[in-house]
Amino acid sequence: MSDFKDPAAADRDDPGGPPEFNLQDGLSLALSYLEDPSNVPCPHCGPGTIEVVAFLDAPSMEHGTAVPTNPDGDYTVVLYCHRCGRAAALDLSRDEGTGDRDAA
Numbered sequence: 001m002s003d004f005k006d007p008a009a010a011d012r013d014d015p016g017g018p019p020e021f022n023l024q025d026g027l028s029l030a031l032s033y034l035e036d037p038s039n040v041p042c043p044h045c046g047p048g049t050i051e052v053v054a055f056l057d058a059p060s061m062e063h064g065t066a067v068p069t070n071p072d073g074d075y076t077v078v079l080y081c082h083r084c085g086r087a088a089a090l091d092l093s094r095d096e097g098t099g100d101r102d103a104a
């Protein structure tokens, strides 16, 4: 009587699931985006495949809500690669005053 597979179990640890950008990819994407938002190459596929899907309100994201916003102030940019199907949400909140300024 227990021949049914648990459908919920199939969603966990599925090696055939959609690929994701890893942390290093995300950093590469963020740097490329900051350099030129209109020209962000995919770390896996090269240039010309990434599309900016949306800008989301960063504070709302922290609460699990996706609220579209303008690319101004605290925002998260959502990038999608049309070739490999990876998506990335980059928190590009402005943090002025930080950085690696050499005081010496």
Ligand SMILES: [Zn+2]
Binding pocket: 042, 043, 044, 045, 046, 049, 081, 082, 083, 084, 085, 086
């Ligand atoms: Zn790609």
